[in-house]
Amino acid sequence: MSIGNNLNQIKASLPNNVTLVAVSKTKPNQAIIEAYEAGQHIFGENKIQEMTEKFEVLPKDIQWHMIGHVQRNKVKYIAPYVSLIHGVDSFKLLQEINKQAKKHNRIIPCLLQIFIAKEETKFGLDKTELFEILNSEEFKALENISIKGLMGMATFTDNESIIRQEFISLKEIYDEVNQKFGHLENLDITTLSMGMSNDYKIAIECGSTMIRIGSSIFGSRNY
Numbered sequence: 131m132s133i134g135n136n137l138n139q140i141k142a143s144l145p146n147n148v149t150l151v152a153v154s155k156t157k158p159n160q161a162i163i164e165a166y167e168a169g170q171h172i173f174g175e176n177k178i179q180e181m182t183e184k185f186e187v188l189p190k191d192i193q194w195h196m197i198g199h200v201q202r203n204k205v206k207y208i209a210p211y212v213s214l215i216h217g218v219d220s221f222k223l224l225q226e227i228n229k230q231a232k233k234h235n236r237i238i239p240c241l242l243q244i245f246i247a248k249e250e251t252k253f254g255l256d257k258t259e260l261f262e263i264l265n266s267e268e269f270k271a272l273e274n275i276s277i278k279g280l281m282g283m284a285t286f287t288d289n290e291s292i293i294r295q296e297f298i299s300l301k302e303i304y305d306e307v308n309q310k311f312g313h314l315e316n317l318d319i320t321t322l323s324m325g326m327s328n329d330y331k332i333a334i335e336c337g338s339t340m341i342r343i344g345s346s347i348f349g350s351r352n353y
């Protein structure tokens with residue numbers, strides 16, 4: 131199957147309110163062009179340097195999403211152009227994004243990453259930390275970021291009921307954030323980023339509005 135065919139097949143199966151992020155990490159520019167020509171304009175990368183190199187040479191109407199862990203000292207490289215940062219997992223990182231966004235006179239859309247998996251390797255805030263941030267006066271003062279919602283990754287397992295449980299718990303936190311904090315100036319809750327190649331169908335059933343798909347579009351990664 132070609133990249134274009136893979137994309138069309140996935141898109142045809144998605145509800146209207148679900149946005150597809152094509153995860154192009156480790157893939158060459160030629161593969162991205164192929165997807166772009168098939169109509170895909172949103173791409174996700176997990177390394178700052180790789181994403182910036184691709185941004186510089188690929189079509190300017192591509193929307194670049196940073197889906198990986200972000201180190202504070204590297205925010206400055208993506209601040210001029212990034213469309214959405216999925217993996218914000220600390221208040222300090224949010225402050226740095228705000229500072230760099232201000233330099234470029236823009237408001238950078240962000241998702242807060244929530245830890246829902248049973249694995250210790252995955253990044254993210256727990257619910258207590260999330261609410262601490264949103265309740266703080268320092269958060270309300272950040273004028274150059276806009277929190278669009280939450281992102282999470284389920285445990286890597288074949289056990290569907292574990293995955294489903296984790297996605298349901300993230301959807302519950304998402305609804306609660308919207309209810310309790312939706313009135314804040316720098317929150318505009320529209321996006322629940324959950325679901326990858328192996329679990330996006332379950333994620334959509336649980337209320338996902340944004341899925342991040344790599345291998346089902348581009349083929350498996352060789353690393």
Ligand SMILES: *Cc1c(COP(=O)(O)O)cnc(C)c1O
Pocket residue numbers: 153155176197198283325326327328342343344345346
């Ligand atoms: C790599 C990656 C994906 C895509 O994974 P696939 O299994 O290839 O669909 C999604 N989200 C994040 C955060 C990733 O790092």
